[in-house]
Amino acid sequence: MTQSRPLLLVDAPSLYFRAYFGIPESAARAADGSPVNAVRGFLDMISTLIRNRRPDRLVCALDFDWRPAWRVALLPSYKLHRVAPEGGEVVPDTLSPQVPLILDLLAAVGIPAVGHDGYEADDVLGTLATREPAPVEVVSGDRDLFQLVDDARGVRLLYVGRGVAKLEDCDDAAVRARYGVPAAGYADFAALRGDPSDGLPGVAGVGDKTAARLVDRYGSLDAILAALDDPAAGFAPGLRGKLAAARDYLAVAPTVVRVARDVPLPPLRTELPTAPVDPDGLLALAEKWNLAGPCRRLVDALAG
Template sequence: MTERPLLAVDAPSLYFRAFHGIPESAARTKAGEPVNAVRGFLDMIAQLVRTRRPGRLVCALDADWRPAWRVALVPSYKKHRVAHGDVEEVPATLVPQIPVLLEVLEAVGIPAFGVKGYEADDVLGTLAATQPAPVEVVSGDRDLFQLVDDERGTRLLYCGRGVAKLEDADDALVRSKYGVPARWYADFAAMRGDPSDGLPGVPGVGEKTAARLIERYGGVEQIVAALDDPASGFAPGVRTKLLAARDYLAAALPVCKVALDVPLPGFDPGLPAAPRDPDALLALADRWNLAGSAKRLVDALAGLGGPTGG
């Protein structure tokens, strides 16, 4: 029997998507409090459980959405998303929904955690690197294409267009989308840049040029090393741009790479066949008007017949 996968979920990616995808007016408590992010998130998890039939499930959180070690390397990293101090700009009506969502997951028995000093991406990378295969990472974050590893059995379920339109990404899909193998995606992103993360990239080097450089030389380290070889064949303009960006590339590559060695807390990834705390779940569903979504998730989990794998 084939091992059922670990579903490693990028929780912030999904609850932001749920918040923006469902009108607040369509999901409120009796007191008028919006619960659109909670309802949407629970429904997405239920759909993933039904369609992917995992044996294990973990939700990763941002314990630190903008780690100091990444900012020290590239000061512009996510700077445009800072509300004040080092607090992320989050819609005011989403903020109170996150604790509710975490309480529901705890009552159901689905582990959800972050690790101090790291982003959810890093938790997901470490899960993919350390947990028994197969692993299916669920996210709308392109950075996680770098985790795809056909040999190990790691896929990215990319939900850039929603969970109902998942792209089940293997290495061939990454190559077809970007012209680079998954293992070089972080190098590709460092050169191309990513405005959504405040990464400027190499001026004058876009996706096509970055992909051609990787195809010819390999990753950033190999490309930079080749700059010192007069016979390496760079076009003069490209060589000039890369030489000017040498320091940036040295800093940006570790920022773009997902950590694979985060010290994870102890957790049990096995899917619960029934809620861990049914009374708490019932109370939460009643208080926050989540009965339908909670039932769909519980039914989806029960339909799998309990945990397998470890």
């Protein structure tokens, strides 16, 4: 089943972190002085996406577990540098209180926000992108989500690494142009070259170009590892040694990097409303938190 207008799948943490750091706290405060910069920026990003992409369905994905135990068990370094001394993720003190407000506003508007215990927002996005009718547009600044791009199925990534106003609409050709591998090979590419932002060490001495060349030549990390045992495979001795030394890491890294596509999410009503489902609740929140402008812009975007 294919629809004419897209399902917009929004990586909510990616957007509200970006909003928080993009708007000074002094520029957006409630009457009591509480900063609402992340909320304001997030709402305006959603409004811009609705106006520009014209979806008829929209879901926001949440991190119920930003560092799942099953990923850490495979790779203890996974996001280790982002663990706070007292445990949990390092999150600015003035951002944490804004997240529940974002969720309250989304509920008043009628936009579903969903997560699942033991999984990251990426996994929720991967599951919905796999199970929901196309076309699907995934919105995130997380490079790992390039792996979800699927031209045959109609799944694209709207990459907001430079902001929503300068998003990059990525199909498979765009992923190839950017990294030298197809979207289906991105997870293996990332495992080989590593990603310090996620605590993935990669293979020592293997950078972007070598990783892309390997994935392009052999097709998958499994095939690369199988070729290591073939003297006729043509590996330079130095490269063969680097890959062999990293064999234990490469045995688990792809599972860590690959987005889960089978999160047991309940059925969702994904239809984007044309007006808030709780207008009085939305008005009360807008007045209490000095968010009349962003809320009005979102309501106007819904009305189209």
